[in-house]
Amino acid sequence: MKITMYEKIWNDHLVHQPEGQAPMLYIDRHLLHEVTSPQAFEGLRNAKRPVRRTAANLATLDHCVPTINRDQPIKDPVARKQVETMMKNCADNSIRLYDMDSPNNGIIHIVVPEHGFIHPGMTVVCGDSHTATHGAFGALAFGIGTSEVEHVLSSQTLRQKKSKTMRVNVVGTLSEYCTAKDIALSIIGHIGTAGGTGFVIEYAGDAISKLSMEGRMTLCNLAIESGARAGLVAPDEKTFEFLQGREFAPQGEDWDQAVAYWKSIVSDEGAEYDTEITVQADDIAPQVTWGTSPEQVIGVDRKVPDPQQFDDDEKQKACAGALDYMGLQANTSITDISIDYVFVGSCTNGRIEDLRAAAKVAEGTSVADGVTAIVVPGSYWVKKQAEEEGLNEIFLASGWQWREPGCSMCLAMNGDELKPGQRCASTSNRNFEGRQGKGGRTHLVSPAMAAAAAAAGKFVDVRKL
Amino acid sequence: MNPYTNHTSVAALMDRSNVDTDQIIPKQFLKKVERSGFGVHLFHDWRFNADGSDNAEFELNKDVFKNAKILVTGDNFGCGSSREHAPWAIEDYGFNTIISTSYADIFYNNCFKNGILPIVVSRKELDNLMQEIHSNEGTSFSIDLPEQTITTGSGNIIKFDIDEFRKQNLLLGLDDIGMTLQNVDKIDEYEARQQQTHPWLWK
Numbered sequence: 261m262k263i264t265m266y267e268k269i270w271n272d273h274l275v276h277q278p279e280g281q282a283p284m285l286y287i288d289r290h291l292l293h294e295v296t297s298p299q300a301f302e303g304l305r306n307a308k309r310p311v312r313r314t315a316a317n318l319a320t321l322d323h324c325v326p327t328i329n330r331d332q333p334i335k336d337p338v339a340r341k342q343v344e345t346m347m348k349n350c351a352d353n354s355i356r357l358y359d360m361d362s363p364n365n366g367i368i369h370i371v372v373p374e375h376g377f378i379h380p381g382m383t384v385v386c387g388d389s390h391t392a393t394h395g396a397f398g399a400l401a402f403g404i405g406t407s408e409v410e411h412v413l414s415s416q417t418l419r420q421k422k423s424k425t426m427r428v429n430v431v432g433t434l435s436e437y438c439t440a441k442d443i444a445l446s447i448i449g450h451i452g453t454a455g456g457t458g459f460v461i462e463y464a465g466d467a468i469s470k471l472s473m474e475g476r477m478t479l480c481n482l483a484i485e486s487g488a489r490a491g492l493v494a495p496d497e498k499t500f501e502f503l504q505g506r507e508f509a510p511q512g513e514d515w516d517q518a519v520a521y522w523k524s525i526v527s528d529e530g531a532e533y534d535t536e537i538t539v540q541a542d543d544i545a546p547q548v549t550w551g552t553s554p555e556q557v558i559g560v561d562r563k564v565p566d567p568q569q570f571d572d573d574e575k576q577k578a579c580a581g582a583l584d585y586m587g588l589q590a591n592t593s594i595t596d597i598s599i600d601y602v603f604v605g606s607c608t609n610g611r612i613e614d615l616r617a618a619a620k621v622a623e624g625t626s627v628a629d630g631v632t633a634i635v636v637p638g639s640y641w642v643k644k645q646a647e648e649e650g651l652n653e654i655f656l657a658s659g660w661q662w663r664e665p666g667c668s669m670c671l672a673m674n675g676d677e678l679k680p681g682q683r684c685a686s687t688s689n690r691n692f693e694g695r696q697g698k699g700g701r702t703h704l705v706s707p708a709m710a711a712a713a714a715a716a717g718k719f720v721d722v723r724k725l
Numbered sequence: 726m727n728p729y730t731n732h733t734s735v736a737a738l739m740d741r742s743n744v745d746t747d748q749i750i751p752k753q754f755l756k757k758v759e760r761s762g763f764g765v766h767l768f769h770d771w772r773f774n775a776d777g778s779d780n781a782e783f784e785l786n787k788d789v790f791k792n793a794k795i796l797v798t799g800d801n802f803g804c805g806s807s808r809e810h811a812p813w814a815i816e817d818y819g820f821n822t823i824i825s826t827s828y829a830d831i832f833y834n835n836c837f838k839n840g841i842l843p844i845v846v847s848r849k850e851l852d853n854l855m856q857e858i859h860s861n862e863g864t865s866f867s868i869d870l871p872e873q874t875i876t877t878g879s880g881n882i883i884k885f886d887i888d889e890f891r892k893q894n895l896l897l898g899l900d901d902i903g904m905t906l907q908n909v910d911k912i913d914e915y916e917a918r919q920q921q922t923h924p925w926l927w928k
């Protein structure tokens with residue numbers, strides 16, 4: 261029988277199906293950060309259960325770490341306690357942790373691929389919805405809740421229900437200055453934030469094969485914003501080349517055996533999916549969200565919609581509510597919207613390629629009056645690489661701030677945040693009400709679009725620069 | 726986890742769709758390392774004014790909804806982040822039942838780990854339930870989990886579907902991990918096999 265990559269990975273990880281219960285799936289790799297794990301460790305302690313397989317875990321500190329004055333203790337006592345708790349939990353359980361002093365520190369989903377910790381065909385989980393990122397390697401990677409974190413720590417398995425499969429074919433050629441971020445946002449705009457619920461999405465088509473590994477990570481990272489359990493891209497030569505030589509990648513004679521296995525897990529030609537959609541890459545313009553949900557997104561060359569344009573009552577209500585929160589009038593051209601803040605960073609767009617794209621646009625410009633623009637590299641590796649290439653100099657010369665790595669303004673837990681009413685061009689993944697600070701207004705864009713907005717003080721179409 | 730028992734309780738109405746976990750429990754409250762005490766922060770940004778007083782406009786602040794155990798709400802409830810703090814806050818506030826047309830995957834899973842029953846009804850059924858609360862705020866619904874029914878104040882009965890395994894766990898208040906670890910021999914066997922077939926995963 262011809263089957264999909266998802267089904268192959270599933271079959272290879274099925275441990276047991278107890279009568280009348282949900283199947284038990286083996287988990288190869290488990291990622292941890294400070295926000296969603298303390299209660300899981302507490303649960304283990306209370307039940308006197310050990311961590312089953314310490315080497316399968318990798319942890320970092322990212323959500324509440326400061327991006328300035330890193331040599332000083334964290335000011336917020338509650339955040340400090342969370343960080344200290346994580347350090348203690350990892351030490352007590354012999355779990356590898358890239359703490360704030362480690363040269364490997366950074367956002368979990370950026371750090372983990374840097375070290376080759378995730379390979380094609382693996383099952384990967386983390387108490388974090390953007391775990392979907394690692395689908396870029398052809399690994400089945402998804403976010404879980406804290407009770408499940410505890411379940412994985414103690415049993416190295418999860419109780420799972422099988423998902424349905426969706427293939428999204430992205431065909432044709434993406435225009436210059438359009439990126440994986442624009443593909444992802446336009447798909448979400450198309451199918452909605454619940455369009456992928458119950459599905460694992462496999463991204464296929466020539467526009468996807470042409471993406472770099474970084475681009476594929478951005479794309480899969482955003483799979484969760486369409487409600488999907490996970491995103492997947494078939495592993496290919498680019499994947500193998502990316503992994504080869506990294507710390508946790510297979511070495512020596514294992515390498516050939518691993519590559520042979522990786523090649524075997526791609527979907528069979530002719531395998532059937534529960535749903536399939538096709539998107540023309542040529543039609544995708546740089547995307548800008550105008551509302552408070554990632555599905556409220558349009559091309560930069562369009563106008564903010566009028567609630568009346570939607571047929572559905574719910575959508576009309578959502579549109580009116582979003583315009584109200586965002587302080588926008590219907591029918592305003594996107595390029596007439598001014599901004600106060602620019603954030604380049606996050607696990608969606610905090611990789612070296614993203615910083616290069618932003619720097620390319622920022623070079624020779626200066627940040628518009630009244631606008632604050634910050635770059636937060638996704639990890640210390642990214643930061644170091646960028647500095648070697650002189651990207652920090654470009655940003656600084658243009659009036660940007662150059663910060664230490666972390667999640668920062670992606671969810672504004674560490675003190676970096678918008679003030680009420682401030683409007684931000686952000687390369688992150690969620691434009692929910694208050695996500696970047698209470699009353700803050702977020703527009704999701706690609707790094708190049710963010711840099712163009714920083715210089716103009718409003719959105720501009722990067723294709724026209 | 727306490728077993729889920731049949732109950733009759735006030736049904737509170739929050740007629741909003743796509744309520745995300747950032748609204749359910751804003752991130753400034755995620756720094757605690759304990760599991761309890763999140764209820765006071767539930768829907769914080771909607772529920773309180775800037776000075777900390779109750780926002781009279783927010784639906785759940787209505788007196789008639791104060792002791793509700795049932796939350797009736799719009800499509801795609803619980804979307805966004807995987808934070809289990811969301812169901813912790815909901816449960817700690819006092820809700821043990823949610824009624825909607827749909828939920829985000831991770832949130833839905835998380836509910837069952839915390840003794841919360843997330844009921845899925847059709848669009849039409851939800852409209853009727855909302856209508857009934859609108860016309861009689863403070864009305865009570867009865868939930869019968871073994872029979873999988875909601876009975877409204879006016880006597881309407883709605884049957885709902887639920888996975889049998891999850892239903893039994895809720896009714897018994899069972900700990901998933903304990904059940905899984907009863908199969909530890911299967912996990913041992915799997916690992917031994919994988920070390921043979923995929924040795925590189927073990928180095």
Ligand code: SF4
Pocket residue numbers: 322323367368369388390606607608666667670671688689
């Ligand atoms: S960068 Fe944002 S989305 Fe990514 S892990 Fe951090 S908070 Fe979550």
